Amino acid sequence: MAYHFVIQKDGVIYWCYDSETISYHVDNSNRHVLGICLVGDFRTQQPTAAQIEATQRLLQYLQVEIPTMKQVLGHQEYSGYAWKNCPAFPMGTFRTNYSQFLQKTVGKVDKPKQIPVAIRLNGELLAVTGFLQEGVSMLPERPVSNAAGGKVEWIEQTKDVRVNGKNLNEKIIAGSAYAPARELAAGLCLQVEWDGSTNTVILRG
Incomplete structure (x- = not known):
């Protein structure tokens, strides 16, 4: 290809x-x-x-x-x-x-108040961050999925992003798709933990 x-x-x-x-x-x-x-x-x-x-x-x-x-x-x-x-x-x-x-x-993307969230995958700190909104950790779908070896697709008919064939409740923010950490982890067959002392989402395969 x-x-x-x-x-x-x-x-x-x-x-x-x-x-x-x-x-x-x-x-x-x-x-x-x-x-x-x-x-x-x-x-x-x-x-x-x-x-x-x-x-x-x-x-x-x-x-x-x-x-x-x-x-x-x-x-x-x-x-x-x-x-x-x-x-x-x-x-x-x-x-x-x-x-x-x-x-x-222009100007039609969601811009919520964000608290930055760090992401660790199998012990490695990723170069991207998510955000915390209303108690839910939102993670960038593409870079996290790529790092975990997942498949990402954009479905034009429904305006949805699929991860490993699964639809997630994502938000499109400034052109990037963010999904709840637990949903994204489930789609990637990962375990997820939250470290509130450092605002870090921990993902493990």
Whole structure:
């Protein structure tokens, strides 16, 4: 698999590689490019509405996670690929529609009061944090799942994130999905403990 993300016609996103992983899909640009593949032959058909919306939400999420990500380019817009009719739909139109999507969704993310929560997985302190809200520890689904070897999917039809095929009661905050610690731990088949003296969620396999 050469892409970091693959988006099916029904809007389901398959997360194939972490953003830190170099994959091979655009030659000399691989070191600083994330590859997103929409399933289909767009020389003879159009991306589905679910694919477009899923792509827009994925890009929004990635640009929050990676603030240095400034450009959204099609395969044929990279040096040496002008000959390749890929993705075979007008990228200028796509970028215009994406800009309008961002304008509509700006300021519509949940911003609760947060008490930072540290996360330990099998004794190792993770580089990400969760937060405590109304007595519930909320953990970032993607990085915790990746660290635990879990599978994360975005379900466009229901606007849900699945971890190992299970739906969780997540909150989308600034483009990132957070789930209750006990639900996320159950989805990853982990035991969970709370250390109130250090505000730390402890996960064990």
